Amino acid sequence: MKPIWIVDDDESIRWVLEKALARENLATKSFANARDAIAALEFDTPQVLVSDIRMPGASGLELLQTVKSRFPGLPVIIITAFSDLDSAVAAFQGGAFEYLAKPFDIDKAVELIRRALEESLRETSVESGPSETPEILGQAPAMQEVFRAIGRLSQSNVTVLITGESGSGKELVARALHKHSPRAAQSFIALNTAAIPKDLxxxxxxxxxxxxxxxAQTTRRGRFEQAENGTLFLDEIGDMPFDLQTRLLRVLSDGHFYRVGGHQPMKANVRVITATHQNLEQRVRDGLFREDLYHRLNVIRLRLPSLRERREDIPILVRHFLVQSARQLGVEAKRMSEPTMQFLSSLDLPGNVRQLENLCNWITVMAPGQTVEIKDLPLELTQGQGDGASTAAGDDAPAAVVHPHGGQVFEAVAPATGAPPGWIGLLELQAAGMLGAGQQEVMAVLGRQFESALIKTALKHTHGRKNDAAVRLGIGRNTITRKISELGIDGAKDE
Known part of the structure; x- marks a missing residue:
């Protein structure tokens, strides 16, 4: 994370902000005037910029104008005296994130800077996206057709509709279309319309x-603005609410839109790629999807095959995911025995490539040896798959997850289809094992572990200061004191 820049000719204000942010483990860089900050922008940029308005030489408003012309997503907080409220209004018109009125409360100043920091990090993660487009692997004839279609569309800006079952890799194809398009140097912004509440x-x-x-405490750029001159990928477009379909149609028709609560039309130069696992034609017939929007989106259609239609690709994908998972965990990659690979290739995996990737993550963590046999696979895959598989699985087949606080051992099952990778996937794995073993009060047990892990981590971060830890976690001092006692956490101190 980049440092927070403080620009003020008053040394005492710079000092106070530096010390307050240092206590929050936030790096800072200070400037006594706007000119020096503007010059520094040629070589570096901050995560958040805090600037006084009135300074000798260039003003804070001039600095704001320079920053917004070069880095429109960078949050700028303006410091102003109460007598400068007209200047504060001008600052907002110039795109300032917020202003601090002198004399300001230092805790409120830190809280405001933290809000700006969160916004900046969110913008950075959205705009930067993955540093490399993930590989699309496949030698099956059906995938070769997809690759040929991507090649034919490489120099086109035409709207594309990608269809296919859940987990078949629709976003990877969208990223490939962007990477090989004239817009490749610009942003690729992805949004799952089914994952966002309708009101938001x-x-x-x-x-x-x-x-x-x-x-709505600040003005916020939407995904269309973030994808300007680039590509906007709208996944699960079939689930988009009907009234929003009308707004999307208008953008696709005339290239203009309004922010929520705005009166100034915004111009959108964006290539839109959409995807769905649903039958849009049927949704049109059912009155759930606008027919005119359907025709706008269905200019070029790419259908992704399910994993059942490309079984010959399963060994390639398994080896790739095992290497990828091992690299993430810093361990040696597992290998599949030939019978195990043949067994996996025979399965109907309803979650497609995503389910196969989750399975490889599970195998990397749970399989006991370097060479994975059928008996090492999750029971839900081996049970009911024929005598050979059932016999091979045997009584010693399931791996186990040991309760973190010791004691009972629970049988582990693979994450549910479509389970996310990372700690959430592991949480689902642990919950599934406990539920499968008939454990009671699973929510309470895992909830205590979750709270304990968070509080212990926060206390390490604040060197045992529980009041600081409470602030960082967003809970009250009485709450953290009570939970430290209930959970039996050691090492906390009041100061």
Whole structure:
């Protein structure tokens, strides 16, 4: 994370902010005037910039104008005296994130800087995306057709609709279309329309103005603005609410949209790629999807085959995912025995490539040896798959997850189809094992472990200071004191 820049000719204000942010483990860099900060922008950029308005030489508003012209997503907090409220209004018109009125409360200043920091990190993660487009692997004839289609569309900006079952790799194809298009140097922005609550989806797509609704404390750019001159990928488009379909159609038709609460039309130069696992034609017939929007999106259609249609690709994908998972965990990659690989290739995996990737992550963590046999696979795969598989699985087949606090051992099953990778997938794995073993009060047990892990980590981060840990976790001092006692956590101190 980049440092927070503080620009103020008053040395005491710079000192106070530096010390307050240092206590929060946030790096800072200070400047006594705007000119030095502007010069530094030629070589580096901050995560958040905090600047006074009135300084000798260039003003804070000039600095704001320079920053917004070069780095429109960089949050700028303006420091102003109460007598400068007109300047504060001008600052907002110039795109400032927020302002601090002198004299300001240092805790409120740190809280405001933290909000700006969160916004900056969110913008950075959205705009940067993955540093490399993930590989699309496949030698099956059906996948070769997909590759040929991507090649034919490489110099086109045409709208594409990608269809296929869940987990078949629709986003990977969308990224490949972007990577090989004239827009490759610009942003690729992805949004799963089914994952965003209906009330928030409009703001996610089109952004909102400050004060547009309760909680809209700052102006926020939507995904169309973030994808300007690049590509916007809308996954699960079939689940988009009907009223928002009308707004999307208008953008595709005339290239203009309004932020929520805004009155100024915004121009959108964006290539839209959509994807769905649903039958859009049927949804049109059912009155759930606009027919005119369907025809706008269905200019070029790419259908991705399911894993059942490309079984010959399963060994390639398994080897790739095992190497990838091992690299992430810093361990040696597992290997599949020939019978195990043949067994996996015979399975109907309803979660397609995503399920296979999750399975390889599970194998990397749970399989006991370097060479994976059928008996090492999760029971839900081996049970009911024929005598050979059932016999090979045997009584010693299941791996085990040991309760973190010792004691009972629970049988582990693979994550559910479509389970996310990372710690959430492992949480689902642990919960599934406990539920499968008939464990009671699973929510309470895992909840205590979750709270204990969070509080212990926060206390390490604050060197045992429980009040600071409470602030960082967003809970009250009485709450953290009570939970430290209930959970039996050691090493906490009041100061």
């Amino acid at each position: 989806l409009e703001s996610e797509l089109f952004g909102h103005e400050r004060g547009a609704f309760t909680g």
